Amino acid sequence: MLFxxxxxxxxxxxxxFFVYFFLNKKRMTELAKAFLVFASLFFYxxxxxxxxxxxLSSMLINFALGKQLSTKAAKLQGSRKAVLIFGIIFNVALLGxxxxxxxxxENFNFVFGTQIELLKLALPLAISFFTFQQIAYLVDSYRRETKEYDFLTYALFVSFFPQLIAGPIVHHAEMMPQFARLKNRLINYANILMGLFIFSIGLFKKVVIADTFAIWVKHGFDNMPSLELITGWTTSLAYTFQLYFDFSGYxxxxxxxxxxxxxxxxxxxxxxxxxxxxxxxxxxWHITLGRFLRDYVYIPLGGSRAGNSRFSNLFFTCSNLFITFLIxxxxxxxxxxxxxxxxLHGIALVIHRLWxxxxxxxxxxxxxxxxFNFVNFAWVFFRANSVDDxxxxxxxxxxxxxINYEQYKFLRSAFRAEALHDGIHIFLYFLAASFIITLAGKTSSQIVKNKENIYYTIAFCVLFILGVFFMSVSKYSEFIYFNF
Incomplete structure (x- = not known):
């Protein structure tokens, strides 16, 4: 089920929405929470x-481990550390x-010339996200930064459907207390208005902008045996903006x-x-992932204070940066x-630190x-199906x-244009508009802080109608980060 x-x-x-708040209105709080967990798992x-x-098994095991780590009875530092190590290994092994x-x-077969049959496992949806989220929970529990919560609340923290599939990666302290607040169990019309407006912005980003760029991206990466100068740049730029509007839209x-x-x-x-x-x-970019990598990888590796001198500090800082972004x-x-x-991003951060x-x-x-051009260049590897691509x-x-202008012919049919130059113009308009939006525009959170409710309503109606219209004339497409 796609957003x-x-x-x-x-x-x-x-x-x-209606069932959850109906149950809360009848003061069936635990049942409302259970229903939201059920709905989220149904969505998943x-x-x-x-x-x-x-x-479900991942949530049960991690909840039990977190409870053991956070309980006051666990006084022995060595045993708590062993529980944490086991929990991290369990999660990493499951993901791995x-x-x-x-x-x-594949690489073992290539290096040693063997022919071990591949397992061809289907990647479980959202496993990368809920794994990182639960590792963070275990580490926070080890640091005694968590509170006692029942399993139902924890299950809601992990499975809450808006953030389950592709994030954001959230901390327990950001989510769990919100479900416990009495005022959050009542319908809040201001939040509804803001929520619908922000949702509509995301819908517009995805179905109007990102999915339009996807036409060019797929053709350039997957269908064309070679690219010339202009199609090479337009293909990479198209993906740079497709990825931004797809994931930020989500x-x-x-x-x-x-x-x-x-x-x-x-x-x-x-x-x-x-x-x-x-x-x-x-x-x-992807702020919650960057935060996770900083707090649970970079800093535990030693961060920027891993040596006894300025030179050793710089050396270890650069090493830790590279390792973190390689991970x-x-x-x-x-x-x-x-x-x-x-x-590439690790090397870029090392160069920046040296600079x-x-x-x-x-x-x-x-x-x-x-x-910008480095990011655009690096995204090519992010999108390509292979190094050769x-x-x-x-x-x-x-x-x-x-340079070969014959490679532009597909734009005529792709954009339903009457002539080749019309198709090129449509693409260039989207490219120029995307530059303007990303460089001069405001984020959705900035917009809702500075506008009156009437403007939310008008903008919501316009964006929603446009988004639904584009949905009606095109097939549904998954979000890019569903693949991770």
């Missing part, structure tokens, strides 16, 4: 009911088995849907393509393209230009195949 589907918008979401099982036992087994076997829809239930999810995007350096980019790349997918993407250490600065325009696009971007 951008009719069944979610017109059936699942309103039905879940819509793709494949076989995923259900996996997430489903996500990386075939990748490991996060807006998640935040909007959660607000209907009086739950505020953390912001995951803050105009990342405005960044003037790669560190700033990661403070703005971030591997987390996204089982393939060498993701390893390369993570390594900072000597006190050098670039003019803002040049700094933005370098940062990525090199195909990069060769085109470097002009190694010259």
């Amino acid at each position: 951008n589907s009719y069944i979610f918008i017109f059936a699942f979401l309103p039905l879940t 099982s819509w793709w494949n009911v076989l995923y259900l036992p996996l997430i 088995y489903f996500k990386y087994t075939d990748f490991f076997l 996060c807006d829809m998640a935040i909007g849907a959660a607000l209907l239930f009086n739950i505020k999810l953390p912001i995951n995007f803050n105009s990342p393509y405005k960044s003037l350096d790669i560190q700033d980019f990661w403070r703005r 971030g790349g591997i987390w996204h997918g089982a393939g060498w393209t993701f390893v390369i993407w993570g390594a 900072q250490s000597v006190g050098l600065k670039l003019p803002k325009i040049l700094a933005w230009f370098i940062t 990525a090199l195909k696009v990069i060769k085109g971007m470097l002009g190694l195949n010259g």
Whole structure:
């Protein structure tokens, strides 16, 4: 069940909303909570009911481990640490088995010339996200930063449907207390208005902008045997904006849907393509993932204080940065393209840290230009199905195949244009509009802070109608991060 589907918008979401608040109004609080857990698990099982036992067993085991870590009876530091290590290994092993087994076997066969049969495991939906979320819970419990909660509340924390499939990755302290507040059990019309408005912005981003770019992206990456200079750049730029509007659209829809239930999810995007350096980019892009990598990977590795001298500090800082983002790349997918993407960002952050250490600065325009183009270049590996596919696009971007206008012919049919130049113009309009939106526009959270309710209503109606219209003339498409 997709956020951008009719069944979610017109059936699942309103039905879940009304039943949840009806039960709360009748003061059946625990039943309302149980219903929301049931609805979330039903939402999760819509793709494949076989995923259900996996997430349920994961929640049960992690809840038991977290309870053991946080209880006052667990006084022995050694035993608590052993429980934490077991919990982390369990979660990583679960993720690794489903996500990386075939990748490991493929490379083992290649290196040693063996022919071990691949398991061809289906990747369980959302496993990367709920695994990281529960690892964070265990670590926080070990640090005694969690409170005692019953399993039903914990299950709601993990399975709450707006953030279940592709984040944001949330902390227990951000979510659990919100469900316990009495005022959150009552319908809040201001939150409904803001939630519908933010949801509509996300719907518009996904079905109007991202899915339009997807036409060009698929053609350039998957259908064309080679790319020339202009098609190389337009293919990479199309994916750069498709990914942004697809994932930021999902996060807006998640935040909007959660607000209907009086739950505020953390912001995951803050105009990342405005960044003037790669560190700033990661403070703005997929903020909750960056926060997780910082708090639960980078800092435990030693962070920026791992040596006894300035030189050793710098060396270990750079090493920790590289390792952290290499792990971030591997987390996204089982393939060498993701390893390369993570390594590229790790190297970029190392260069930025070295640049900072000597006190050098670039003019803002040049700094933005370098940062944006690096991000655009690295996204090629993120999208490509193989390293060869990525090199195909990069060769085109470097002009190694010259210029060939024949490659634009598909735009005429793709955009239902009467002539080739009309199709090119439509694409260029989308590209220019995307630059303007990402560089000069405000985020959804900024918009709702500065506008009156009447403007929310008008904008909601316009965006919603446009979004539904585009849904009616195109097939539903999954969000990109569903694959991770």
